[in-house]
Amino acid sequence: MSGRTDVLIVGGGIVGAACAAACAQAGLTVALVEADLAVGMDATAAGMGQIVAMDGSPAELALTRYSQRLWDDLARSLPEDCEYERCGTLWIAADDDEMEEAARKATRYHEHALQAELLEQRDLYALEPALRPGLAGGLCVPGDSILYAPRAAAALLAEAERHGARALFGCRVRALHEGEVELDDGARMAARTVVLATGARAAELIPELPIRPRTGHLVITERYPALVRHQLVELGYVKSAHGTDADSVAFNLQPRPTGQLLIGSSRQYGRADPAVDRVIVARMLKRAIAYLPVLHGLDALRVWTGQRAATLDGLPYIGPCPGRAWLFVAAGHEGLGITAALATARLLSDHLLGRAPEIAPEPYSPARAWLETVVRA
């Protein structure tokens, strides 16, 4: 590559592709380098693809709500193979305590101008009759959607390329230097700004970032059209996502436009091995069958694992690294990187172009990683 690029993005998952599109659309010269042979083959291909307003914290809700709006705007121009569909989420309350949580959740969503409707028991079964009897009710969030993330990442990269971005595949970055990246073959590429969008691998290049891989399993079934119509999530899911270091499972099921059912999800730290852990899959399926007994008689087609990029406070790192004005991070999205990709890209490009951001960027600043490191030392 010749000349000095404005923005060099390391990592071609959905976050890197979204950053490439946002920067190239804004008139910056962009290059993206990806270790794999195509876009979106890592966590992006392993994820569920739900675009969900998630309220684990006020900053999480602000980011996911903002990004959801950006996806809704983009949806009209996404190619059909992205399989964008506004199926909504049903948060399921198993008992009265969880109904109280559903009511609190509804209040938080309403404060962010999000539509959310509390469901009595009868309403829940009217919407999803296959759920097991005896559940208390739930919360319907009709604005949540789903998409096929690897194709969405490809569409974003294609948009970046239409605006002059260049993508290089099979190029692993092995080190970062001031205004430069060094590839595995020793070649160097220079840029005014380097953006690290390497997901769960971010700490390999910036060790100060406390990002840890957190493994998840998903199971996909054969085609059973119209068995379920909404994304179904147990209310305990947020606890599982934000919980401790222990292995956890939570019921989370998505009806794909193909009629297949995507069943999740699990969370485990400390598993570098991408092999399927049968014990946790069994736990996950048992939990799913407890909510949707009809699953017991269905055929599963495939099981896989993927690595979420977990941070200490559950929020991603988006912005410049302290003391290295040329180096930006866009990583650490845990289970929300598909949802938050567009907001991440917008915050990043706003920063680079000096535009006023639509949401406060401070909660996602990478500077807190350095603070966290000091606190832990």
Ligand SMILES: Cc1cc2nc3c(=O)[nH]c(=O)nc-3n(C[C@H](O)[C@H](O)[C@H](O)COP(=O)(O)OP(=O)(O)OC[C@H]3O[C@@H](n4cnc5c(N)ncnc54)[C@H](O)[C@@H]3O)c2cc1C
């Ligand atoms: C089981 C599971 C379910 C999920 N469900 C959802 C969901 O429903 N909704 C949602 O919003 N999110 C979900 N997620 C999370 C989501 O998949 C991720 O947050 C998102 O894909 C992260 O995108 P990314 O671009 O940051 O990372 P990745 O997709 O992992 O991309 C990073 C890229 O960087 C490349 N790379 C790494 N190191 C280097 C290097 N040194 N040089 C060059 N390239 C490099 C990798 O090859 C990779 O392609 C789920 C995740 C899992 C595992």
